[in-house]
Amino acid sequence: MKSRALLGLLADGQVHSGESLAASLGISRTAIWKQIRRAMDEGFRIETIRGKGYRLLTEMDLLDQNQILQGLSLSRRSAIELIVLDEVDSTNAEIVRRRRESGSGRVPVCIADCQTAGRGRRGRQWQSPRGQNLYLSLGLTFRGSFAMLDGLSLVLGVAVAEALEQQGVPDVGLKWPNDIFLAGSKLAGILVELQGELEEGVVQVVAGIGMNIHMTDAAGVDQAWASLAGALPERRWCRNEVAASVIESVLAAVDEFVESGFGDFKARWQNRDIFSGKTLIASHGELAGTGHGIDASGNYLISDGEELVKVRAGEISLRVRS
Numbered sequence: 363m364k365s366r367a368l369l370g371l372l373a374d375g376q377v378h379s380g381e382s383l384a385a386s387l388g389i390s391r392t393a394i395w396k397q398i399r400r401a402m403d404e405g406f407r408i409e410t411i412r413g414k415g416y417r418l419l420t421e422m423d424l425l426d427q428n429q430i431l432q433g434l435s436l437s438r439r440s441a442i443e444l445i446v447l448d449e450v451d452s453t454n455a456e457i458v459r460r461r462r463e464s465g466s467g468r469v470p471v472c473i474a475d476c477q478t479a480g481r482g483r484r485g486r487q488w489q490s491p492r493g494q495n496l497y498l499s500l501g502l503t504f505r506g507s508f509a510m511l512d513g514l515s516l517v518l519g520v521a522v523a524e525a526l527e528q529q530g531v532p533d534v535g536l537k538w539p540n541d542i543f544l545a546g547s548k549l550a551g552i553l554v555e556l557q558g559e560l561e562e563g564v565v566q567v568v569a570g571i572g573m574n575i576h577m578t579d580a581a582g583v584d585q586a587w588a589s590l591a592g593a594l595p596e597r598r599w600c601r602n603e604v605a606a607s608v609i610e611s612v613l614a615a616v617d618e619f620v621e622s623g624f625g626d627f628k629a630r631w632q633n634r635d636i637f638s639g640k641t642l643i644a645s646h647g648e649l650a651g652t653g654h655g656i657d658a659s660g661n662y663l664i665s666d667g668e669e670l671v672k673v674r675a676g677e678i679s680l681r682v683r684s
């Protein structure tokens with residue numbers, strides 16, 4: 363988005379003259395006009411007031427690296443390498459590329475304003491329109507085996523749910539293994555991808571989080587979805603604040619998981635289980651029963667009336683029987 367700096371100046375919703383904008387950005391008034399046209403082509407509503415200047419009518423929520431860093435505790439701020447991009451194929455893919463190039467020792471965190479090839483679980487696409495949602499990935503390194511990943515994916519769900527609750531969002535639900543739900547609709551999804559083994563016993567993982575914040579239209583999404591602004595319109599949602607809160611919560615949860623394992627997370631996950639007590643059916647229809655929460659390793663348990671049957675993350679997907 364070439365007009366990003368210009369939109370930053372217009373973001374206050376006030377009238378700005380072409381002259382003052384040109385002076386602030388160190389470019390000509392003709393260049394300002396071209397950028398205004400380009401921004402309008404990208405969907406921003408900008409009013410031209412004859413003799414006075416320009417006013418942005420679209421509410422802006424621009425990503426800002428400094429604002430995200432300011433929202434983090436000092437220790438987290440120095441522990442991460444924060445990359446904020448205008449556009450990328452996938453923030454998960456970007457983490458993989460950056461990690462190949464640099465070994466700063468800090469946790470790489472990538473956030474983008476839009477993704478051209480956002481990916482979801484089970485090979486699905488993740489709709490990633492510009493300027494509306496949060497697309498965030500973290501590169502995490504663990505000492506251990508691949509087996510820890512099932513637990514990790516549930517831990518991440520708990521961390522995102524807790525970050526939302528700290529932001530004042532009530533009744534956040536978790537749909538096994540790690541979808542974040544609000545009032546029966548999906549608000550956020552998490553994609554955990556294995557990057558590989560750095561050396562014997564050192565596993566590199568990319569954790570990608572997509573959260574709907576301002577989105578009002580998602581033509582290609584085939585399931586009920588929610589957004590923060592749609593569910594809680596009285597609040598002015600700021601992606602930088604939500605991002606900082608998610609990063610802080612995820613990194614704290616990962617530290618806890620590494621130190622103490624999954625134990626404490628079981629109850630924190632289960633308290634938010636949207637499947638509990640519901641009649642469920644597994645994706646291929648071969649298993650039906652009542653949702654019974656998770657076991658100590660994060661497997662989902664279904665009661666078929668006689669026994670509890672275990673469902674492992676990644677093997678099968680669950681839905682409520684209609």
Ligand code: BTN
Pocket residue numbers: 451452453454455477479480481482483484486488496497498499541550551552553569570571572573
């Ligand atoms: C799901 O299918 O529920 C998981 C969706 C994960 C989407 C996020 S957006 C940021 C990161 N980059 C991607 O390409 N995917 C994840």
